[in-house]
Amino acid sequence: MEAAAGQRRGTGVSAVLADLQLPAAGASLPARAEEWLGHFIEAPAAALVVGEVAVLLAGVIARFAFNSPIPWADELASILFLWLACLGAAVALRRGTHMRTTALVSRFSPRVQAWAEVLAIALPCLWLVLLIVPMADYARDEWVVQTPALNWPNTVRAAAVPVGSALMAAIALLRLARRSIADVAGVALAIAAMAGVMYVGSDWLQSIGNWNLFIFFALLLGVSVLAGVPIAFCFGMATVAFLLTTTSTPLSVVSGRIDEGMSSLILLAVPLFILLGHLVEMTGMAKAMVDFLASLLGHVRGGLNFVLLGAMLLVSGISGAKTADMAAVAPVLLPEMKKRGNHEGELISLLAASGAMAETIPPSLVLITIGSVAGLSISALFTGGILPGVVLAVLLAVLARFRSAEVVQGLKRAPMSVVARTFLVAFPALLLPVVIRSAVVEGVATATEVSTIGIAYAVLAGLFVYRRFDWRRVYPMLVDTAALSGAILFIIGTATGMSWALTQSGFSHSLAQLMTSVPGGKYGFLMISIAAFVVLGSVLEGIPAMVLFAPLLFPVARAVGVHEVHYAMVVILAMGIGLFAPPFGLGYYAACTIGRVHPDQAMRRIWPYLGALLAGLLIVAFVPWFSTGLLAR
Known part of the structure; x- marks a missing residue:
């Protein structure tokens, strides 16, 4: 599900850090600098979309029409793609297409909402500043790796991650410069206090073993998501906080996982x-x-x-x-x-x-x-x-x-x-x-x-x-294509880093043991998965939830005898119900915005439709043929 830019306040879906309005004449220096920087990023991002289409289409034509594949087409497409994803993420930050939820924050006073908006800028900014140097180190280390077809240093591709992050950090700093000094100082003190508590309590956090995962990946992550921080940065901050507090893992590893998550040819x-x-x-x-x-x-x-x-x-x-x-x-x-x-x-x-x-x-x-x-x-x-x-x-x-x-x-x-x-x-x-x-x-x-x-x-x-x-x-x-793509792919990158951290902690093994012990065999597993993905789809949205939990749960599905395609259909439909279910489902508010109808008008009327969707989901879950019957044809 994609959070559309320009959605009005109070609907439960909001732009990331500002609307799409360009600064008027006489705007502040930070606003004018942000406008200039935005134009500087958007033009190459748009060009990369065209380049991506041209390279892939040329590869298809050369292979199918002339039976002469272009050996470097996929490699060049992969390089352009990572740059498109990273520049697109920067465009998304400026234009407001990073996914976030404001359903809870919008219920509070304007003062609290103002603090939440500053937090939604400051937390991503802090995360980016922490990772700029490790990302640059990672890209520099890739210089010794040569791409197989073009024989270019892999730094040409990997440099996209630190460059895109530096541009996002610059946009976030310019946004902070336009906010009230009192609000920025208050949020900075709150973040510093939280960081201090984690630093002082690091020994205790390490001593409690995997229970610390609840603190970082449930409590900290959940609070930041509900506070309206863009979901991609919530994933990233929870991962970095976990690694800094409880491990000695270098942060350059996070850059590598982000690169890996965003680089899949699929x-x-x-x-x-x-x-x-x-x-x-x-x-x-x-x-x-x-x-x-x-x-x-x-x-x-x-x-x-x-x-x-x-x-x-x-x-x-x-x-x-x-x-x-x-x-x-x-x-x-x-x-x-x-x-x-x-x-x-x-x-x-x-x-x-x-x-x-x-x-x-x-x-x-x-x-x-x-x-x-x-x-x-x-x-x-x-x-x-x-x-x-x-x-x-x-x-x-x-x-x-x-x-x-x-x-x-x-x-x-x-x-x-x-x-x-x-x-x-x-x-x-x-x-x-x-x-x-x-x-x-x-x-x-x-x-x-x-x-x-x-x-x-x-x-x-x-x-x-x-x-x-x-x-x-x-x-x-x-x-728009670059911005929305960047928002989606950046979430996949940060969620890949978070999934790696969970896997390294042994969480995936514990989860597999828990899920395989559920009463009812594979159907008990499917029912728990449905409940979990309805909730996840409502809170995290579809793509982040899939990226985070699919690598953990699909091996479990295989172990209990559920066909992978069947399981994919079940969890996707469950996630879709959560995504379009009020009061937290972002898809519901996107539909209200597109139809120009206040959410309250549909809140009471949508439940029969969600009931029909749930009934259909149960039919699909208990009759695997609907998912697998056409595969052999």
Whole structure:
């Protein structure tokens, strides 16, 4: 789930450190410096997105069309990708797309909220300052390692981590300079006091063994998340505090784990599918699909509810990002649904539920992420994710039919000529998910590369079929892609470091022993996993939760006899329910923001939809065929 920039305060989701407004004339020196620095970072980040697409697409064309693979394509793509991730994380810090939750903080007084905002700047700044030198040392040590194809020193790639971190530290310091001196001093004293307590109590923390994990990775992490600190930095700070207080491990190890977490070739698909989602919306492909579905079903009671669910299934299979899905579908459908008498809270409830429903529809970014961290086949996950999404869609459709308040008197079935016309218009858009899946199945491209084929297809369709391609939006789209990608990948990097620390402590072994001893065998294990990931999805969001716990829990799933693809579907759907469940689920507030409806309007109406999702999840959990039945085909 992605935290959208510009979301209004008080909704439970907030931008990281500020909104997207540029400083007005006469702004302070720190504000002007931050604006200049932002432009300095955004241009190369946008260029890296273009370079990534070009390199991967060239590799696909050379291999498939000319049977002459480019030996250095993947290597160059990997180098560009790490730079894109690190510069994108810096852009995200400035633009407000790092994931955080303010559901609790927003309930307090403005004074407490002001302190929380300073803490959300100061804690990341402290973490970055602590790691700048170790990160630079790590990058320098990589000089002796040569890349296999290009024969470049690996420092060329590894330097992205300290450079990106230095830029983020500069942005955070400029933000602090714009805050009240009293607030900054108060937060600094509080952080110093906490650090002092940990330093004085380090001997005791070491003496209690793995119980200290609760203090760092439950108490400290939980408090910082609920205080509104960006989740990626919460992971990083908890890890650094644990290592400094209870071990002698050098912090350069953290830099190595961040590099490792952000460098997986599978994750190359993340920015490319995000860009594809932007293109699908800009070129009118999403609207064409919605118009076709509306011509088929718009005349029946609850018909537009069915259209919404069908559109989310189709668009999810293209963009791979839930916020992009909802933003593409909601503006087209919600106004007409309101005109037909539906309560706006009911519409937002259905929109949020459909976002959770589509979490497993390929090419979901969560599928790609879980495949990367758990070592699973992306193709198998893409295949296994289809039927679970359909199961949930059917249950939601039945519920939406009975809860619909649409007034359809006077509405006539669209003539077949209209249906045929809208189908012809939508056909190129409807073909895109087929092209993406076929390219992977037929071996034209890998799951990582296939997004470039989708991007090329969307560009051509926008230019020559739909004749909608706004060149003025291209640069902002590229910057948005870099920012959102950086936010996602930086979380994966810091969560990888945290997962490594937990593994080194022996926690993973203890967790495996505990989970395998649960009564009920594999189904008892699945029920506990469902409960855990509903909570984790609500508090940590999907991708961080997956990165942190997938490496720990998938070996346990194998040990108790649960198929890996089946387990992936269960935990992804459980996480999706938590992600879209109030009062903490960020996806719920994102749906409210996109639909421009106050969260209170939907708070009481969403529970039946969440109940339908839970029923569907239990069906998927207890009938593994829905997840694995298509794998052998």
